[in-house]
Amino acid sequence: MADVVKAQVVINKINEVVEKYREMTIELEAPASLDGSKGKFMVPFANDRELTEWAEKALNAQGGAAVSEKAGSAVGKALGSKIPFGGFGGGAAKKKGKQMGAVTAIGGTAFIKKTDRSLNSADDYIVYLQVQHSGSVEYQKA
Numbered sequence: 001m002a003d004v005v006k007a008q009v010v011i012n013k014i015n016e017v018v019e020k021y022r023e024m025t026i027e028l029e030a031p032a033s034l035d036g037s038k039g040k041f042m043v044p045f046a047n048d049r050e051l052t053e054w055a056e057k058a059l060n061a062q063g064g065a066a067v068s069e070k071a072g073s074a075v076g077k078a079l080g081s082k083i084p085f086g087g088f089g090g091g092a093a094k095k096k097g098k099q100m101g102a103v104t105a106i107g108g109t110a111f112i113k114k115t116d117r118s119l120n121s122a123d124d125y126i127v128y129l130q131v132q133h134s135g136s137v138e139y140q141k142a
Contacts (some may be wrong), residue, residue, distance in 0.1 A: 030131035031124040039118030041125040047116045051138045054115070057106040059141060 033043060044055030051059075103109060119125045133139040 028127055028131050030128050031119065033117040033119050033128055035117070037113035037115050037118050039120040041119045041122060042112055042115040043117035043119065043125070043128065044115075045117070045129075045133055045138065049133070049136060049138075051141075052115055054106050054112045058102070 033039070042052075042054075044052050044058070046052050103112070106112065119128055129139070
C-alpha cells in the first residue's frame with residue numbers, strides 16, 4: 001500500500017511540472033538574414049513570402065534524385081568489381097549521385113543561388129524559417 005501512495009505522490013509532482021510547462025510560451029526572434037546568396041543556406045522563400053522557383057521545383061523533383069542514386073549505386077558496384085576495396089566507395093558514390101541528381105533536377109547550383117535571402121548557420125536558418133514562415137501554407141508544403 002505504501003508503494004501506491006508513493007507512486008501517486010510522484011504522479012502528482014509530474015502533473016504539476018507538466019502543467020507549469022504547458023502554460024509557458026517561447027518568443028523567438030528571427031536572426032538577421034543576408035541579402036542574396038552570400039550565406040551558406042539559401043532561404044526557399046522570396047521577399048514576397050512565396051516559395052522561390054527552385055524550392056517549387058525541389059518539391060516536384062523527386063525523380064532526379066532517384067535516378068542519380070541508381071547511377072551512383074552502379075558506379076559503386078563497378079568500383080567494387082574493378083578495384084580492391086573499391087566497394088567501400090560505393091556508398092559515397094551513391095550519396096553523391098543522389099545529391100547531384102537532386103541539385104541538377106531543380107536547375108543546378110547557379111539557379112539555386114538566385115535567391116533573395118540566405119543565412120550562414122544551420123541553427124539561424126531553422127529559427128529564421130520557423131519565425132518568418134511557419135504560419136504559411138508554403139511552409140507546410142515544404
